[in-house]
Amino acid sequence: TMPFKTALTEALGIAIPVVQGGMQWVGYAELASAVSNAGGLGILTALTQPTPEDLRKEIRRCRTMTTKPFGVNITLLPALVTPNYDAYAQVVIDENIKIVETAGNSPGPIIKKLKSAGIIILHKCTTIRHAISAEKLGVDFLSIDGFECAGHVGEHDIPNFILLRRAAQSIKTPFIASGGFADGQGLAGVLALGACGMNMGTRFMCTVESPIHENVKKAIVNATEDDTTLVLRRWRNTSRLFKNKVAMEAKKIETESPTGKFEEIAHLVSGKRGREVYLNGDVEYGVWSAGPVMGLIKDIPTCEVLVKRIEREAEETIAKIQEMMTPVRSKL
Template sequence: MPFNTALTRALGIKVPVVQGGMQWVGYAELASAVSNAGGLGILTALTQPTPEDLRKEIRRCRRMTPNPFGVNLTLLPALVPPDYGAYAQVIIDEGIRIVETAGNSPGPVIKKLKAADCIVLHKCTTIRHAASAAKMGVDFLSIDGFECAGHVGEHDLTNFILLSRARQSLGVPFIASGGFADGHGLAAALSLGAEGINMGTRFMCTVEAPIHNNIKEAIVQAQETDTELVLRRWKNTSRLFANKVAKEAVKVERESKEGKFEEIAPFVSGKRGRQVFLNGDKDYGVWTAGQVIGLIHDIPTCDTLVKRIEREAIETMRKTSSLVTGEDAVPRPGGGAALGQNVNNPEAELYGVGKAKL
């Protein structure tokens, strides 16, 4: 086993890659495939209409993989909120010991899960929220950068800053989430202090992801600029795929004089978004996608993807370590030219050694 991080040890996985919970995507087909590949697959609890339906999905996933998998439970504002306590109880009763939580006021659910000895991974978009979750006793923090799909927070903090702040100030191990698609990203996350990575959009674009192939092809063809930030006006910002509906929603949001949510509600319907994954019409409704779509160029199986990430990460870390020379060695740039000779860089003395003499 080439990886030995706090995440692989705690979860019993081979590769420190977590498939994030995704609404209408996190079914047993995908979760079991990721777990079978050596990562951690995650079912999304609220894709199931009732706690009892979640129980059935957990049992179905268990028949599809002998390896560890988890369940995501996201707490979001709703006119008629789900019975989160009942979903959590099913998770506990079914012997699931790894739970990804996210959303508002997760304290009671986290307390319930920790009392049942569950390992809790909690997603946060700021260090302040991460510190609060750490006080609740979560085992891992999933640090969600501004690049991510779905709820990005309201502070626009990218992972380069968030991960380093997490390393500096948090006493809880953390996972990097948002903007990751390959082994180079995994190597970078580990270098910044993370114990692994969380990927959502990248796993949407795999053979086993239970969504229409047209949507996977749309991701492959997309650029990193093909996302939109919607609902910013109401401080509930979500990053969505920049299709016709999302662009129209942004237009209404920006041009509305009254700023009533009712004006934009028809455009951001979750029911229409779910149909996108079933009918394959990328413009039928809104759906989440991260900026990482610009890094996705194929539709592999989960096994192929995870093995590729593992190989790329190992190669990247070995290459990086080879750049470190002995303590007494003096690097000689330009194939042997001494520093300051202006062989390859005529301005070396101005911007290199010579700058100190000015």
């Protein structure tokens, strides 16, 4: 296959413009190193580590598993226990990480701190307004996160066909596409829409190296694009979850509660409880994030096989489109 050359592959020195986005309780060294070894960019999730010192250990563990670049995700969103973001960022700087995926609210101070240490920032956002603010903060790349995404979808519900073209019209910073992608046809599509790469979460959850229970991977393979639901809109922290009993119970309380107190559903949506799903494989035990892209996912490949396949599919797709143009050209 032909090597890719985009703003993302050039800046990071990676072979294929595919990023494994931050995923709570999934983004451990096993997955990040496998994605980086396959030629993409693997990402460790900072808050999955209970303390900044644990993140330091995880970064060092990941370095024993790959010599390729990998990044760290720092997500700034409401949490049941507020993390010390600054301390996590300091560890990232001390451990010489070259790229950080930031996401969430008021990222200014963290971005400033990381940028002053020379770190490349890939900032995830679900609206053009946030993309423009992040551009003003000097981020290097944006990750444009459509309504198709898993987890925190934002409050505006704009799918990627609109959002990516809006990004191309409104921002100068190079951007990647996030939310709804699982194959090389998707990669070819987003390159056409103006992106310089593609982010995948759910697709990478469902790989051999993904350090979660096999039952969860099988649930993804068996699920369709109808199997997600949105909760937490009432608190402007909308989250797209796998549609199971706990998620539907939380949604019912959210809709029907006269008080609207977050505490009434905290025990249902808690991350600690969701983590048990990944550890024990009972997909109904707690809430967990997944995207409607589940409908496209039919297997559990290694990251190497997946990334190679995406590369081949993208190339074939681009060639096919070129063929569609040839008859027109030959008439000239």
